Amino acid sequence: MAKIMRKTAGTIELSIILPCLNEERTIGTCVAQAKSFLANQKVKGEVLVADNGSTDRSAEIAKSNGAIVVHVDKKGYGNALREGFEAARGKFIIMADADESYDLVNLMPFVEKLRAGYDLVMGNRFKGGIKKGAMPWHHKYIGNPILSFVGQLFFETPVKDFHCGLRGFTKVAIEKMNLQTTGMELASEIVIKSSILGMKVCEIPTTLSPDGRDRPPHLRSFRDGWRHLRFLLIYSPRWLFFYPGIIFLLLGGAGSLALFSGPVHTGLRLFDFHSFILVGTIMILGLNMLSLAFITRVFAYNFGLLPNRPGIFNLFKHFNLETGLGSGLLIISLGIFLIIRAAILSYSPGFDSLGFGNSIRLVFGGALSIIIGGQIILTSFVLSILGLNTKE
Numbered sequence: 001m002a003k004i005m006r007k008t009a010g011t012i013e014l015s016i017i018l019p020c021l022n023e024e025r026t027i028g029t030c031v032a033q034a035k036s037f038l039a040n041q042k043v044k045g046e047v048l049v050a051d052n053g054s055t056d057r058s059a060e061i062a063k064s065n066g067a068i069v070v071h072v073d074k075k076g077y078g079n080a081l082r083e084g085f086e087a088a089r090g091k092f093i094i095m096a097d098a099d100e101s102y103d104l105v106n107l108m109p110f111v112e113k114l115r116a117g118y119d120l121v122m123g124n125r126f127k128g129g130i131k132k133g134a135m136p137w138h139h140k141y142i143g144n145p146i147l148s149f150v151g152q153l154f155f156e157t158p159v160k161d162f163h164c165g166l167r168g169f170t171k172v173a174i175e176k177m178n179l180q181t182t183g184m185e186l187a188s189e190i191v192i193k194s195s196i197l198g199m200k201v202c203e204i205p206t207t208l209s210p211d212g213r214d215r216p217p218h219l220r221s222f223r224d225g226w227r228h229l230r231f232l233l234i235y236s237p238r239w240l241f242f243y244p245g246i247i248f249l250l251l252g253g254a255g256s257l258a259l260f261s262g263p264v265h266t267g268l269r270l271f272d273f274h275s276f277i278l279v280g281t282i283m284i285l286g287l288n289m290l291s292l293a294f295i296t297r298v299f300a301y302n303f304g305l306l307p308n309r310p311g312i313f314n315l316f317k318h319f320n321l322e323t324g325l326g327s328g329l330l331i332i333s334l335g336i337f338l339i340i341r342a343a344i345l346s347y348s349p350g351f352d353s354l355g356f357g358n359s360i361r362l363v364f365g366g367a368l369s370i371i372i373g374g375q376i377i378l379t380s381f382v383l384s385i386l387g388l389n390t391k392e
Contacts, residue, residue: 119194
């Protein structure tokens, strides 16, 4: 739990939160800028420094400059911010990095948008300008644009700079999000959940300046970039599992049905039992992906990762454990029938008369049916187990 040094105060409109880990070189300036903004704009507010176990004088400097220090024991950027959000007393919250990369004197555009009713106000560094030396080239031209594009595609959000460290939101909105992540991916989680919850979101052009650190940043490009991408994929089973699974299942299923009956001649080449094995494998992969799409969707909802009830739950009114068991056993029975037929034909008239290709079709077709039926049964059981923990 966080250990908090608090001051008594009246109604607070704005809390400015600065996550901090060994920032003694810059934290004093950042706190001073934030305090100056509150005074100059006559905004009743507070400055909180969420200290994540600094071993230098960061906490001491922050306190001496008028900040409230929130000591966060659990390591991680996300943990520091979540404890800061919990401690904040303001109606609105603005978070910013404590490295002098953002201008904390000019926060009024964020406050005005929040006062106008927006739930989340994101800074956009690409619109506001990135000063020379403020961002590595691979972040500027590869990492941030790609991750932001993927985020927009997956979640249909207006945010074009997913990872800007300067952003504002209402206290009510951040509580509704029920944030779960502990690391840098918290930045993505905030944007994703604002989209899932249908919140009112906008962007403010924001200038990014070179930071004032005398040490390397805590951010690790590949590690944290992968964590963000992984988080985007986990939160969107449709793109990770469902859409590819549907494509593989349809293509593989159509190809399997066509090639089960016999070779397919085209103008380019002959497709025979070798292709049947290939498209059958693709069909099984697609079915597995669809199963994972359903399972991860239910799991994410049950454990608070998805705040809204997924539409997939409507399918469970018609497809339950009994339906899954029945359809799975029926398909398995078909597979067993095909394999038994192949075994019988191996004696009369014999595989030599039947033909190697036709025997492969019967055996592999039977194996496919057994695998498909088994997959349906196992998925039905897993969904039923997860269903015991549903919220409704």
